[in-house]
Amino acid sequence: MVFNTGAALLDAIVLAVVSREREGTYGYKITQDVRKTIEVSESTLYPVLRRLQKDECLEVYDRQIDGRNRRYYKVTVKGTAQLDLYRTEWKSYSIKINELFEGGISV
Amino acid sequence: MNRIEFMTELAALLQDVPQEERRDAMKYYNDYFDDAGEENEQQVIAELGDPAKVAATIKADLGSFTGEQGEYTEKGYQDSRFENKEMPAGRDYQEGYHYGGSYQDSSRDGGYDRGSYQSSDSQRSEYTGNHYQDGGYAYENSSEQTPPKTNHLLKICLIILLIIVGAPIIIPVAIAAAAVVFAAGVALFAVFFTLVIASVAVAFAGVCVFIAGLVSLIPEIAVGLALIGTGLILTAVGIVATVASVRLCVIVLPGICRGFIWLCRWPFQRKAVA
Numbered sequence A: 001m002v003f004n005t006g007a008a009l010l011d012a013i014v015l016a017v018v019s020r021e022r023e024g025t026y027g028y029k030i031t032q033d034v035r036k037t038i039e040v041s042e043s044t045l046y047p048v049l050r051r052l053q054k055d056e057c058l059e060v061y062d063r064q065i066d067g068r069n070r071r072y073y074k075v076t077v078k079g080t081a082q083l084d085l086y087r088t089e090w091k092s093y094s095i096k097i098n099e100l101f102e103g104g105i106s107v
Numbered sequence B: 001m002n003r004i005e006f007m008t009e010l011a012a013l014l015q016d017v018p019q020e021e022r023r024d025a026m027k028y029y030n031d032y033f034d035d036a037g038e039e040n041e042q043q044v045i046a047e048l049g050d051p052a053k054v055a056a057t058i059k060a061d062l063g064s065f066t067g068e069q070g071e072y073t074e075k076g077y078q079d080s081r082f083e084n085k086e087m088p089a090g091r092d093y094q095e096g097y098h099y100g101g102s103y104q105d106s107s108r109d110g111g112y113d114r115g116s117y118q119s120s121d122s123q124r125s126e127y128t129g130n131h132y133q134d135g136g137y138a139y140e141n142s143s144e145q146t147p148p149k150t151n152h153l154l155k156i157c158l159i160i161l162l163i164i165v166g167a168p169i170i171i172p173v174a175i176a177a178a179a180v181v182f183a184a185g186v187a188l189f190a191v192f193f194t195l196v197i198a199s200v201a202v203a204f205a206g207v208c209v210f211i212a213g214l215v216s217l218i219p220e221i222a223v224g225l226a227l228i229g230t231g232l233i234l235t236a237v238g239i240v241a242t243v244a245s246v247r248l249c250v251i252v253l254p255g256i257c258r259g260f261i262w263l264c265r266w267p268f269q270r271k272a273v274a
Helices: A007-019 A027-037 A045-054 A077-102 B003-013 B019-036 B038-048 B051-066 B069-075 B080-091 B093-106 B135-215 B221-273
Strands: A058-065 A068-075
Touching: A007 A027, A007 A045, A007 A068, A007 A077, A027 A045, A027 A068, A027 B019, A045 A058, A045 B019, A045 B051, A068 A077, A068 B019, B003 B019, B003 B038, B003 B051, B019 B038, B019 B051, B038 B051, B135 B221
Parallel strands: none
Antiparallel strands: A058 A068
């Protein structure tokens, strides 16, 4: 991709992906889901998840799957608020960029 | 490389991060392999790449948690792992505030209005993939190093001045000091070497006396027996002393060498500590 995904955008994308699952979701699935939208390497997301967890935007819990514990990530209330903030910011940002790109002739 | 090798290497590389962080990261990647399934194992390893890179990515986000930032500034960032570590050190939430203002200017999306974000988010820059070596890193690197640099420069100037002014005195004194230290080293070495030689000589003398005793056994039995006895005792004492002194040398000589090197380094080391 031509454009870099900044840390804030990456946070927002991960929050959005995790928030789609009411019960929470796990590392591998998060990576696969994020990759449907943007190119990220497999080692990129762990630090993001860890950071969001430390910032209390995500919470983790272990669930028994196939006789082993799988770690699940779930969006917290704070995480939801943060995601809303990102959404608002992104909307205004993308509108401005779109105006600049597509409405350039009329200026 | 298989999964076990990968995880072992990753664990080894994460030895210097807090235990909780290591456990969390190991859990994540262990789960990751489990969820990817055995059939995808090689693909996952290929994509994750070098465990060192993965470890660096993990450490990069820990920042000051390793608590050894001072070391990186001294090492000059030759190690790629340290490079990556250094980057977030400046980006650590607490430290980040200091650079916040100018940082946003140098950041690529500086124009993007980040003011409304929480401060912890606004301090981060391009994070994805392999962009560690971008402008953001270089910038923070320099900003962190500036204070020690001036200090260093001043020190170098002072040292040069001192050398110019004091050369006529310092150089002969330094030569004399070096000579004294060298002589002391040689003397110490000689003392221990002498011990070995003396012990060998005692053992040799014992053997000689023993032979002399054998020779005089025929004309004078008493003298001969006494000489044989003395010779045997001397031989035994000499052998024991030889073994002991050689042992002593093995222990002491490296110590002396180390002490000698330490003594030579001492003036420089003190400077580095100060």
